[in-house]
Amino acid sequence: MMATTQQVALIVGASRGIGRQVAIDLSKNGYTVVVAAKTVSDASKANPWPPNPNSQQSTISTVVREIEELGGRAAAIQVDTRDFTSVTNMVNQTVSLFGRIDVLVYNSGAIWWASVANTPMKRFQLMQRVNPEGLYGTIHAALPVFERQGWQARIIVVSPPIYSRFFRGKTAYAMGKVGMSILTKGMAVDFEREGKTGMAITSIWPAAAIESAATQNPQTDRRELRKALIQKTIYSDAILAMIRAPVDQVNGQLELDEDFLRKTGVTDFSKYSLVPGSEPRRIMPAELPDLTVAEQDDEGRRMDSAKLKKGSKI
Known part of the structure; x- marks a missing residue:
């Protein structure tokens, strides 16, 4: 184990x-x-250096080299989020190297925006395995680690608020992404009910489009993008603010990067524009639905399948 006095962040999909x-x-x-x-x-043979960060030449190996050249400390761990054994190995290797996980960010994602008729079954299965299943497996593998360190950690999930317009034209993709947001909501309730007051799980989604591999196509107007690279990136700033916020302010919240930063006092978003002087179009609704109901606290008779199984003779 490499001794470290720093907090440890595991970024999946980096x-x-x-x-x-x-x-x-x-x-x-x-x-x-x-x-x-x-x-x-x-990474020692990467040419050019540094590689285009939105290209296949950018790998976990080159990212670690970039971090180390900036004076930071990092390690690369290969993972296939579709394979729970691979995910478990990733978590175990992280703990073996650094002893703990203080922040877990799940950014891995598969994308395909099309109608149901134009979404092949294999594409649908890929998205479900990488998106909700990969997230579930990663969190499940990390829970014993969080328990050993006294339930003190933050989880950040890249998934959207839940609202009807999101389903249009990309139903298969939305099924998985909304499933990830449901996990955020449900896991937060688990933390609260079980008294894990040092744990928070929060979803984050962009209010305006951000430059990424998904936007590297001729259909994209670069004036409508926010930057993901170099200085002052809105996503990183929002995630850092979430990690630092009190648990009760972020646990179970489905946040938009811009709107969350506004809550912290940020008013100038021009610094985040990819094209200086441009004002990227907001792609998310100004107001989102409240998912609670009047009978929110009336669950009827709760059932715990895990307890039922323990008491079963089957």
Whole structure:
């Protein structure tokens, strides 16, 4: 084990784009960072250097090299989030290297925006395995670690608020992403009911589009993008603010990056524009639905399948 006095952040899906920048920015803010994703390479042979952060040349190996050249501390762990054994190995390796996990960011994602008729079954299955199943497996594998360290940690999930317009034209993708948001809501309730007052899970989603591998296409107007690279990136700033916020302010919340930063007092968002002087179009509703109901506290008779199974002779 490498001794460290820094807090440890495990970033899943950090080989390029937004995940890469979050890893770099958390390192700049004093975290030891574990950079996890599928793609690895020989970073010493990367040419050009640094590689295009939105290209296949950017890997967990090159991200670690970038962090180390900036004076930070990082390690690369290869993971296939579709494989629970691989996910468990990632968590175990992180603890073996650094002893703990203080922040877990799940940024891995598979994307396909099309109608149901134009979404092949294999594409649907890929999205469900990488998005909700990968998230569930990662959190499940990390829970024993959180328990050993006294239930003191933060979980950040890249998933959206729940609202009807999100389902249009991308139903298969929305099924998985909304499932991730439901996990955020449900896990938060578990933490509260079980008295885990040092734990918080929060979802984050962009209010305006952010430059990433998904926006590298001719259909994208760069004036409508916020930057994910270099200085002052809105996603990293919002995640850092979430990690630092009191548990009761963020646990179970489905937040938009811009709106959350406004709550912390940020008013100038021009610094985040990819094209200087542009005002990226907001892609999210100004107001989102309240998911609670009048009978919120009336659950009837609760059932615990885990307890039922323990008492069963089957």
